[in-house]
Amino acid sequence: MILGDVCTRACRFCAVTSGKPEPVDQNEPARIVEAVRALGLKHVVITSVTRDDLSDGGASQFAAVVSGIHESLPECSVEVLIPDFQGSDDALMTVLESAPEILNHNIETVKRLYPLVRPQAIYERSLNLIRRAKEAQPNSAVLTKSGIMVGVGEMFDEVVEALSDLREVGCDIVTIGQYLRPSPNHIPIERYYEPAEFEQLKKIGIEMGFKHVESAPLVRSSYHAEQQAGCCGG
DSSP states (O other): OSSEEEEEOOTTOOSEEESSSOOOOOTTHHHHHHHHHHHTTEEEEEEOOOOTTTTTEEEEEEEHHHHHHHHHHOOOOOOOOOOOOGGGGHHHHHHTTTOEEEEEOOOBGGGGGHHHHHOEEEEEEEEHHHHHHHOTTTTOOOOOEEEEEEESSHHHHHHHHHHHHHHHTTOEEEEEEEEOOSSSSSOOOOOOOOOHHHHHHHHHHHHTTTTTEEETTTTTTTTTTTHHHTTTTO
């Protein structure tokens, strides 16, 4: 995770500290490259807190990290899990120009629950980010990815609708996992999905045309990320 550990938003499912972040560390990209080298990674996922305090939302830092890894470790593929950059097309293009193999942005939940779960986010804005990423890469140079957590009060059919919305904007890979409450201060779990329901959602997603669907209780954004990149051509 780059850009510090303090987020400018306060999503009600997330345990990351919310507040005023520290200034951007200009040496961070070089340190990330060295960490990837030391660990011998062949695929790395780079994510961040949301930095609405920055003019580009931290996009230039993402780009510097991706470019640094590609230049120093060309055998390592890179997945970025980015915030919505408040809908900034320029910020998104900055990240895409660094040529990550996978661009991930999680919608997290269904449209109806955004005011409850992600009050500072907009469902359509998140979908449009994935759409624009595909439009900017007409030859599918970058794989697009998103994730949904279930169990926060959505109906099964709403999850299916969210999957359909993701396919409509060109999302290639989707992860579906059970929401687990970080603390009593976060939104409660409304219900636990059965393993058969996760299997059903996976089947529906494959039938919709996703290149890959990870769907199980403990699935998270980075679950089997390297295998996803390999099987989908990243």
